[in-house]
Amino acid sequence: MRGTVTIKEKKTIRSGAVTFLDVLGWKGIWKNNNSSEKDLFSLIKEIKYFSRGSDTDVKSISDTIVIFTPEGNMNSQEILEHHGYICMEAIKKSIKKEIPLRGATAYGEFSVKENIFVGPAIDEVAAWHELTSWIGVIMTPSAFFEIDSNLKLENWMIYSPPIKGKMKWDTYCVNWPSIWSNKANEHEKIRELKNNFKIMGPFLPEYADKYINTLKFFKKHLEKEGNN
Numbered sequence: 525m526r527g528t529v530t531i532k533e534k535k536t537i538r539s540g541a542v543t544f545l546d547v548l549g550w551k552g553i554w555k556n557n558n559s560s561e562k563d564l565f566s567l568i569k570e571i572k573y574f575s576r577g578s579d580t581d582v583k584s585i586s587d588t589i590v591i592f593t594p595e596g597n598m599n600s601q602e603i604l605e606h607h608g609y610i611c612m613e614a615i616k617k618s619i620k621k622e623i624p625l626r627g628a629t630a631y632g633e634f635s636v637k638e639n640i641f642v643g644p645a646i647d648e649v650a651a652w653h654e655l656t657s658w659i660g661v662i663m664t665p666s667a668f669f670e671i672d673s674n675l676k677l678e679n680w681m682i683y684s685p686p687i688k689g690k691m692k693w694d695t696y697c698v699n700w701p702s703i704w705s706n707k708a709n710e711h712e713k714i715r716e717l718k719n720n721f722k723i724m725g726p727f728l729p730e731y732a733d734k735y736i737n738t739l740k741f742f743k744k745h746l747e748k749e750g751n752n
Contacts, residue, residue: 537635540594541603541667542645543611544653545627547587547618548734560590563621570617574610583639589625590612592636600631600678604663608679608698615700619720622700624659626734628652631667658737661684661698668695683744686737703746710746717742 541542571685580593591610597639603732605628605724618625630652632645645666662685663671671677680696688694705713721735 538594543591543629545589611698630664663696
């Protein structure tokens, strides 16, 4: 179903992209970092700024940020690229603010009324957004299947993300490393990222893999960049 349909309960069902983002380790962060709430509020304002000029809506509940863009002036692939752009900027800034984000983007039907979200796309993205062990954003199957396989995306790259459990698959992941640093030398880019990670320690075993997996993704981007 495309477009907008109003049903008897007066829920407005729309088709489009939905992204859920949340802060890794938020419980420990807000307890130990006095500026964390202020930093998160600032990050949400910046995400709203990045979404300007579109039909995108940004809402938040605690440390979860939800981004909606219905079909309208943009087609599905343009909408997904738009979400990729927003998430690239959001992840970069979240690392700098020491409140790193992870999440997922789905595509399908949803309804939004204030802070109540329902629909198949909501159910899907809610089930996926906390399954990855890294800093980053993935496309869920509904978004992945929406992409024309002949299209080259600017804000996403194909990668097998670290998903909890035994599932392994290649999907589109937000290519935030492409805007991470202006430094020309890849070793300087890696060092800059590691220095930001060091501030977020200590790295207990249950948390360390998320940063290690993120670094692997970052290096994979540099490898692909070097081969182009």
